[in-house]
Amino acid sequence: MSDVIDVPLDSESPLVDPPIVDDLYLNADLDEYIITFIPDDCVSRNEKETVAIPHDSEDGRRVELRLSELSRILGTSVIRLFHAGGGDFGFFLSDGKQRHLSDPVGSSEASQEIYVQLQDLGMIAQIAFRQEQLLKHRTA
Amino acid sequence: MAEEIEPTPIRKTLELQCRKVQDREPLKTLANGLMIVRCKKHEPIDLANLSRKQVVLRTSKVFGSKFASDWNLVNYVEWIESRLEELGWTTATGPATDIQHFVSPIGIARGNAVHTIMLRSDGRFVHAYPDEDAYE
Numbered sequence: 001m002s003d004v005i006d007v008p009l010d011s012e013s014p015l016v017d018p019p020i021v022d023d024l025y026l027n028a029d030l031d032e033y034i035i036t037f038i039p040d041d042c043v044s045r046n047e048k049e050t051v052a053i054p055h056d057s058e059d060g061r062r063v064e065l066r067l068s069e070l071s072r073i074l075g076t077s078v079i080r081l082f083h084a085g086g087g088d089f090g091f092f093l094s095d096g097k098q099r100h101l102s103d104p105v106g107s108s109e110a111s112q113e114i115y116v117q118l119q120d121l122g123m124i125a126q127i128a129f130r131q132e133q134l135l136k137h138r139t140a
Numbered sequence: 141m142a143e144e145i146e147p148t149p150i151r152k153t154l155e156l157q158c159r160k161v162q163d164r165e166p167l168k169t170l171a172n173g174l175m176i177v178r179c180k181k182h183e184p185i186d187l188a189n190l191s192r193k194q195v196v197l198r199t200s201k202v203f204g205s206k207f208a209s210d211w212n213l214v215n216y217v218e219w220i221e222s223r224l225e226e227l228g229w230t231t232a233t234g235p236a237t238d239i240q241h242f243v244s245p246i247g248i249a250r251g252n253a254v255h256t257i258m259l260r261s262d263g264r265f266v267h268a269y270p271d272e273d274a275y276e
Contacts, residue, residue, distance in 0.1 A: 018202065027263065027264065034235070034263060036262055038201050046258075046271075047249070047269060047271055048258075050260070050262050052235065083204075085180070085202075085204045090163055
Protein backbone atom coordinates (compact mmCIF):
# COMPACT_ATOMS: atom_id res chain seq x y z
CA MET A 1 0.00 0.00 0.00
CA SER A 2 2.98 2.30 -0.13
CA ASP A 3 1.90 3.62 -3.54
CA VAL A 4 -0.66 6.29 -2.87
CA ILE A 5 -4.07 6.38 -4.48
CA ASP A 6 -4.99 9.55 -6.29
CA VAL A 7 -8.18 10.97 -4.82
CA PRO A 8 -10.36 13.59 -6.48
CA LEU A 9 -10.28 16.83 -4.55
CA ASP A 10 -13.06 18.66 -6.31
CA SER A 11 -15.71 17.39 -3.92
CA GLU A 12 -15.60 19.00 -0.49
CA SER A 13 -18.54 17.05 0.84
CA PRO A 14 -19.47 13.38 0.55
CA LEU A 15 -22.43 12.35 -1.55
CA VAL A 16 -23.75 10.03 1.12
CA ASP A 17 -24.26 10.15 4.85
CA PRO A 18 -24.35 7.31 7.37
CA PRO A 19 -25.88 4.85 7.75
CA ILE A 20 -24.00 3.47 4.75
CA VAL A 21 -23.77 -0.19 3.76
CA ASP A 22 -20.09 -1.15 3.86
CA ASP A 23 -20.54 -4.76 2.74
CA LEU A 24 -23.64 -6.86 2.13
CA TYR A 25 -24.13 -10.42 0.94
CA LEU A 26 -26.31 -13.43 1.57
CA ASN A 27 -24.54 -16.15 3.54
CA ALA A 28 -26.27 -19.14 1.95
CA ASP A 29 -24.98 -21.57 4.61
CA LEU A 30 -26.68 -19.63 7.37
CA ASP A 31 -29.46 -18.21 5.16
CA GLU A 32 -28.69 -14.77 6.56
CA TYR A 33 -27.81 -11.43 5.06
CA ILE A 34 -24.54 -10.31 6.58
CA ILE A 35 -24.41 -6.53 6.56
CA THR A 36 -21.48 -4.48 7.73
CA PHE A 37 -22.44 -0.83 7.77
CA ILE A 38 -21.12 2.59 8.71
CA PRO A 39 -23.40 3.81 11.48
CA ASP A 40 -24.59 7.29 12.19
CA ASP A 41 -22.49 8.72 15.05
CA CYS A 42 -25.61 9.04 17.20
CA VAL A 43 -26.05 5.25 17.01
CA SER A 44 -22.40 4.22 17.22
CA ARG A 45 -19.18 6.16 16.97
CA ASN A 46 -17.46 3.04 15.64
CA GLU A 47 -16.39 3.20 12.01
CA LYS A 48 -18.39 0.04 11.25
CA GLU A 49 -20.85 -2.38 12.80
CA THR A 50 -22.10 -5.76 11.57
CA VAL A 51 -25.57 -7.29 11.71
CA ALA A 52 -26.92 -10.63 10.56
CA ILE A 53 -30.47 -10.53 9.20
CA PRO A 54 -32.29 -13.83 8.61
CA HIS A 55 -33.26 -14.19 4.96
CA ASP A 56 -36.73 -15.36 5.94
CA SER A 57 -37.64 -12.41 8.14
CA GLU A 58 -39.42 -9.13 7.57
CA ASP A 59 -36.09 -7.29 7.40
CA GLY A 60 -34.69 -10.04 5.20
CA ARG A 61 -37.51 -9.54 2.72
CA ARG A 62 -36.86 -5.79 2.77
CA VAL A 63 -33.21 -6.43 1.95
CA GLU A 64 -34.16 -8.89 -0.80
CA LEU A 65 -36.52 -6.34 -2.35
CA ARG A 66 -33.76 -3.68 -2.46
CA LEU A 67 -31.31 -6.14 -3.95
CA SER A 68 -33.88 -7.08 -6.59
CA GLU A 69 -34.34 -3.40 -7.38
CA LEU A 70 -30.58 -2.90 -7.66
CA SER A 71 -30.37 -5.91 -9.97
CA ARG A 72 -33.17 -4.50 -12.10
CA ILE A 73 -31.52 -1.08 -12.37
CA LEU A 74 -28.09 -2.56 -13.13
CA GLY A 75 -29.59 -5.08 -15.56
CA THR A 76 -27.88 -8.05 -13.93
CA SER A 77 -28.08 -9.91 -10.66
CA VAL A 78 -26.21 -8.33 -7.73
CA ILE A 79 -24.84 -10.91 -5.29
CA ARG A 80 -22.78 -8.65 -3.05
CA LEU A 81 -22.28 -4.92 -2.71
CA PHE A 82 -19.78 -2.78 -0.86
CA HIS A 83 -18.87 0.80 -0.09
CA ALA A 84 -15.79 1.96 -1.98
CA GLY A 85 -15.42 5.23 -0.06
CA GLY A 86 -17.13 8.60 -0.43
CA GLY A 87 -20.07 8.35 -2.80
CA ASP A 88 -18.83 5.26 -4.62
CA PHE A 89 -20.12 1.70 -4.27
CA GLY A 90 -19.10 -1.58 -5.85
CA PHE A 91 -21.32 -4.45 -6.95
CA PHE A 92 -20.35 -8.09 -7.39
CA LEU A 93 -22.47 -9.45 -10.20
CA SER A 94 -23.65 -13.00 -10.82
CA ASP A 95 -21.45 -13.22 -13.93
CA GLY A 96 -18.38 -12.81 -11.68
CA LYS A 97 -17.73 -9.22 -12.76
CA GLN A 98 -17.52 -6.17 -10.53
CA ARG A 99 -19.14 -2.87 -11.37
CA HIS A 100 -18.78 0.48 -9.63
CA LEU A 101 -21.28 3.27 -9.31
CA SER A 102 -18.49 5.58 -10.46
CA ASP A 103 -18.09 3.65 -13.74
CA PRO A 104 -18.97 5.91 -16.67
CA VAL A 105 -22.02 3.85 -17.64
CA GLY A 106 -25.66 4.38 -16.87
CA SER A 107 -27.69 7.53 -16.49
CA SER A 108 -27.75 9.92 -13.57
CA GLU A 109 -31.36 8.87 -13.00
CA ALA A 110 -30.20 5.27 -12.59
CA SER A 111 -27.48 6.42 -10.16
CA GLN A 112 -30.08 8.30 -8.13
CA GLU A 113 -32.31 5.20 -8.06
CA ILE A 114 -29.35 3.13 -6.90
CA TYR A 115 -28.55 5.63 -4.13
CA VAL A 116 -32.14 5.40 -2.88
CA GLN A 117 -31.88 1.60 -2.59
CA LEU A 118 -28.48 1.89 -0.90
CA GLN A 119 -29.80 4.43 1.59
CA ASP A 120 -32.70 2.10 2.41
CA LEU A 121 -30.30 -0.81 2.93
CA GLY A 122 -28.13 1.29 5.24
CA MET A 123 -31.19 2.26 7.24
CA ILE A 124 -32.48 -1.33 7.45
CA ALA A 125 -29.09 -2.46 8.78
CA GLN A 126 -28.88 0.36 11.31
CA ILE A 127 -32.40 -0.24 12.63
CA ALA A 128 -31.70 -3.98 12.95
CA PHE A 129 -28.46 -3.18 14.80
CA ARG A 130 -30.25 -0.73 17.12
CA GLN A 131 -32.96 -3.30 17.79
CA GLU A 132 -30.30 -5.89 18.62
CA GLN A 133 -28.60 -3.44 21.01
CA LEU A 134 -31.88 -2.65 22.76
CA LEU A 135 -32.68 -6.34 23.21
CA LYS A 136 -29.18 -6.98 24.61
CA HIS A 137 -29.60 -4.06 26.99
CA ARG A 138 -32.97 -5.36 28.20
CA THR A 139 -31.73 -8.88 28.80
CA ALA A 140 -28.51 -7.75 30.50
CA MET B 141 4.40 -0.40 11.24
CA ALA B 142 6.80 -0.26 14.15
CA GLU B 143 9.45 -2.20 12.25
CA GLU B 144 9.58 -1.53 8.55
CA ILE B 145 10.61 -4.63 6.65
CA GLU B 146 13.07 -4.07 3.84
CA PRO B 147 11.21 -5.19 0.72
CA THR B 148 12.95 -8.16 -0.82
CA PRO B 149 12.38 -9.02 -4.49
CA ILE B 150 9.95 -11.73 -3.37
CA ARG B 151 7.96 -9.27 -1.25
CA LYS B 152 7.94 -6.78 -4.09
CA THR B 153 6.52 -9.46 -6.39
CA LEU B 154 3.94 -10.40 -3.76
CA GLU B 155 2.97 -6.75 -3.38
CA LEU B 156 2.47 -6.40 -7.12
CA GLN B 157 0.31 -9.53 -7.12
CA CYS B 158 -1.76 -8.14 -4.24
CA ARG B 159 -2.28 -4.88 -6.11
CA LYS B 160 -3.95 -6.77 -8.94
CA VAL B 161 -6.67 -7.93 -6.57
CA GLN B 162 -9.89 -5.98 -6.94
CA ASP B 163 -11.55 -4.12 -4.09
CA ARG B 164 -13.10 -6.49 -1.49
CA GLU B 165 -11.78 -9.57 -3.23
CA PRO B 166 -9.60 -12.04 -1.31
CA LEU B 167 -5.91 -11.26 -0.94
CA LYS B 168 -5.59 -14.61 0.78
CA THR B 169 -7.94 -17.47 1.57
CA LEU B 170 -6.99 -19.30 4.74
CA ALA B 171 -7.27 -23.06 5.26
CA ASN B 172 -10.15 -22.49 7.68
CA GLY B 173 -12.19 -20.72 5.00
CA LEU B 174 -11.77 -17.12 6.18
CA MET B 175 -10.80 -14.71 3.43
CA ILE B 176 -8.58 -11.69 4.02
CA VAL B 177 -9.98 -9.11 1.64
CA ARG B 178 -8.57 -5.97 0.13
CA CYS B 179 -10.33 -2.79 1.24
CA LYS B 180 -9.12 0.06 -0.92
CA LYS B 181 -10.89 2.82 0.96
CA HIS B 182 -8.58 2.25 3.95
CA GLU B 183 -5.37 2.21 1.92
CA PRO B 184 -2.87 5.08 2.23
CA ILE B 185 -3.48 8.30 0.34
CA ASP B 186 -1.28 11.29 -0.24
CA LEU B 187 -2.35 13.86 2.33
CA ALA B 188 0.55 16.26 1.72
CA ASN B 189 -1.36 18.81 -0.32
CA LEU B 190 -4.63 18.64 1.54
CA SER B 191 -5.98 21.26 3.92
CA ARG B 192 -6.81 20.20 7.47
CA LYS B 193 -10.50 20.18 6.51
CA GLN B 194 -9.82 17.92 3.53
CA VAL B 195 -7.74 15.52 5.66
CA VAL B 196 -10.58 15.25 8.18
CA LEU B 197 -13.06 14.58 5.37
CA ARG B 198 -10.89 12.08 3.48
CA THR B 199 -10.24 10.07 6.66
CA SER B 200 -13.82 10.30 7.94
CA LYS B 201 -16.18 7.36 8.33
CA VAL B 202 -17.69 8.18 4.95
CA PHE B 203 -14.38 8.10 3.05
CA GLY B 204 -12.75 5.60 5.41
CA SER B 205 -9.85 5.85 7.83
CA LYS B 206 -6.47 5.43 6.13
CA PHE B 207 -3.45 3.30 6.90
CA ALA B 208 -0.05 4.97 7.08
CA SER B 209 2.04 4.63 3.93
CA ASP B 210 4.29 1.92 5.42
CA TRP B 211 1.36 -0.49 5.60
CA ASN B 212 1.66 -2.20 2.26
CA LEU B 213 -0.67 -5.03 1.28
CA VAL B 214 1.85 -7.78 2.04
CA ASN B 215 2.33 -6.44 5.57
CA TYR B 216 -1.43 -6.05 5.92
CA VAL B 217 -2.11 -9.69 4.97
CA GLU B 218 0.70 -11.03 7.15
CA TRP B 219 -0.43 -9.04 10.16
CA ILE B 220 -4.06 -10.12 9.80
CA GLU B 221 -3.14 -13.77 9.26
CA SER B 222 -0.90 -13.77 12.33
CA ARG B 223 -3.59 -12.11 14.43
CA LEU B 224 -6.26 -14.55 13.23
CA GLU B 225 -4.05 -17.45 14.26
CA GLU B 226 -3.64 -15.95 17.73
CA LEU B 227 -7.36 -15.34 18.05
CA GLY B 228 -8.32 -18.74 16.66
CA TRP B 229 -11.08 -17.28 14.53
CA THR B 230 -12.68 -19.47 11.88
CA THR B 231 -15.81 -19.23 9.77
CA ALA B 232 -17.63 -20.85 12.70
CA THR B 233 -16.72 -17.88 14.91
CA GLY B 234 -19.24 -15.67 13.14
CA PRO B 235 -19.03 -11.89 13.18
CA ALA B 236 -16.22 -10.76 15.48
CA THR B 237 -13.94 -7.80 16.11
CA ASP B 238 -10.56 -7.36 17.73
CA ILE B 239 -8.75 -4.18 18.70
CA GLN B 240 -4.98 -3.87 18.74
CA HIS B 241 -3.06 -0.86 20.02
CA PHE B 242 0.35 0.12 18.66
CA VAL B 243 3.05 2.35 20.11
CA SER B 244 3.58 4.25 16.85
CA PRO B 245 0.80 5.73 14.72
CA ILE B 246 -0.54 3.25 12.16
CA GLY B 247 -2.85 5.58 10.27
CA ILE B 248 -5.32 8.44 10.34
CA ALA B 249 -8.98 8.50 11.36
CA ARG B 250 -11.16 11.62 11.34
CA GLY B 251 -8.06 13.70 10.72
CA ASN B 252 -6.11 12.38 13.70
CA ALA B 253 -3.10 10.09 13.82
CA VAL B 254 -4.22 6.86 15.49
CA HIS B 255 -2.47 3.85 17.08
CA THR B 256 -5.37 1.42 16.89
CA ILE B 257 -6.27 -1.23 14.35
CA MET B 258 -9.72 -2.75 14.25
CA LEU B 259 -9.80 -6.28 12.88
CA ARG B 260 -13.25 -7.24 11.66
CA SER B 261 -14.59 -10.58 10.50
CA ASP B 262 -18.15 -11.07 9.33
CA GLY B 263 -17.71 -14.83 9.50
CA ARG B 264 -16.35 -15.12 5.97
CA PHE B 265 -14.55 -11.94 4.95
CA VAL B 266 -11.91 -10.34 7.17
CA HIS B 267 -10.40 -6.90 6.89
CA ALA B 268 -8.66 -4.37 9.13
CA TYR B 269 -8.59 -0.60 9.35
CA PRO B 270 -7.20 2.20 11.51
CA ASP B 271 -9.59 3.23 14.25
CA GLU B 272 -9.84 5.98 16.82
CA ASP B 273 -7.80 5.55 20.02
CA ALA B 274 -10.89 5.53 22.19
CA TYR B 275 -11.31 1.91 23.19
CA GLU B 276 -9.27 1.75 26.38
